[in-house]
Amino acid sequence: METFLGGKDFLKGVNKKAFIAIVFVTALCVSLGLMAMRKNVTIVYDGKEERVVTFASTVEALINKQGIEVQEVDKVVPGLQEKLKEDTRIIIHRAFEIQLIEGQQQKSITTAEKTVGDLIETLDLKLGEKDKVQPDLHTTLNPGDIVEVIRVTEEVLTENQEIPFQTTIKYNEELELGKTRRIQEGESGLKEIKLGITYENNVEVAREVIEEKIIKEATNEIVEKGTGNILVTSRGDTRRYREVLIMEASAYTAGYESTGKSPGDPYFGITGTGTQVRPGVVAVDPKVIPLGSSLYVESLDRTPSYGMASAEDTGGAIKGNKIDLYFENRSDALRFGRRKVKVYILD
Template identity: 70%
Template sequence: MESFLGNKDFLKIVNKKVFIAIGLVAIVIMSLSLMAIKKDVVVVYDGNEVTVSTYAGTVEGLLLKQGIEIREEDKVVPELQEKLKDGARIVIHRSFEIQLVQSQREETIMTAEKTVEDLINKLDINLGEEDKVEPHLQASLYPGEIVRIIRVTKEVVTEEKEIPFQTTIKYNDDMDYGKTTRVQEGRTGVKEVQLQITYEDGAEVTREVIEESIILEATNEIVEKGTARLLVTSRGDTRRYKDVIVMEASAYTAGYASTGKSPGDPYYGITRSGTQVRPGVVAVDPKVIPLGSKLYIESMDRTSSYGLASAEDTGGAIKGNKVDLFFESREAALRFGRRKVKVYILD
């Protein structure tokens, strides 16, 4: 009996040691497991960068434990549902306000995207091939930025347009100056024009001609214009003239007072052209009226016109639009004085 009780006590002692050993092993395994799931991560937010040791399984779990509030529009990289890994770097991009303009409608939105392209993708906005985005897709976004999406559409239309006729002028030397005669009537033509019209947000911005074809040719107008300048002299004669100039007229004689020469001087009464001075000879500026030109001097003050003349002489004071008229007597010259005249240059 004593021997049996000894064995029973022995078994109790053995069982107790096994239990203790199993417990110690479990504690070791649990400690090792806890050590295995512990992670060191870096969190970057609001200008801070901190290293955190955590047992959290996801990014969201870590942020909740750290008391870091995340707004719906904020952007977290990696995303909140991502499993947390040792050595991970978690960056929180805070959202900010921008203005988005689409089809001329403006709205305020919150975003944490870095570029315009990221914003477009985030908002799931579909862009057409011709649509414009301002600023460009690769531009960085900043608080207060205005992002414009301009919808561009194009259409091709066909229009009929008039072709204006041209007027051709033919000059006729046998027709009185200023007189015109229509030789051929003008007629407008018609052409078909294919246009590409570009619209931005529904407003037309450009029209580009793609193709055009003539349906009806235009007929040019032909006008004949007279160039013959006719002058009726004080005697009733008709003369052709090339030009008319308003000039300041003075008077001179062959005497010493006008020419500095007296009778007996070998050059007395001799013109610059080498001719003998006589009524109808006038002195001109050769740069304005060539020597030898045939003229008609017409009065502008209702006095008698000097009449037909010949440009044969010059004078030191006769420069530009000036003409000096020869008179035989000093009294006639003084009586004429100075006055405005029309000088017709005859054909």
């Protein structure tokens, strides 16, 4: 028949060294377990940083234990349900208010996001390829900031545009002076234009021509203007001429500003043909108007005509359909400036 030993008898039956070893091992395991649960964690919030030692298992448990109040709109990184590890760094971002403008609407938004890009992502605002955000996505958010989402759209518009015709004037000596005759009617052309138009929040901000295509060429109007071969001068005299030219006229004097020569220079006031410069002398391109030709220079802008002239001079800048008119007074030359004139080459 079995019998059970009492407590004292049991201890007597157990090897004391073995018992001590068991107690030590148990205490060591408990100690190691507690050490494994013990973690050094940093909490950053409200402008301060705290280093704490904790046995809490989650971020939320630690925050509650520390008595830190977290509102639903605040943002905690890592999340509240994340497991704590050694050297975990917890950052609590306090929510603040900003203004969000999207299109024509403006509203207040409470957010704890760090950057504009984080805010856009949190609000699930889908941005098109051309859409813009001001300030840019990398900008740090601060209380009271204004964030604007600009919706950008583009369209291609095709429109037809009239091409105005030009008028070509032909001078006809066979037609009486001052008479005109239309020998070809002018007709406008037509071209197709493709325009790229950019809108921001449905407001047009830019347009550019993408493509142009001529549908119909314009037909120029051709008008004959009679010149005859009899000229009536501003003094009422009549002169016969053999050719008339529309030329660009300028003005010069004998002075240094025009010729580079001053009084005392042996060539001061001497023309290209060796004559003495005087009112009525003009400089021409000999390839256009032969030197020695008698001319009549008529104004085309209702100002007094220069009148009778003699082609006796030349100039380095006087090439082609250009003529330089001599004036004795520099102020008169400056007043004349540059203008179009009609030059009659007289018989």
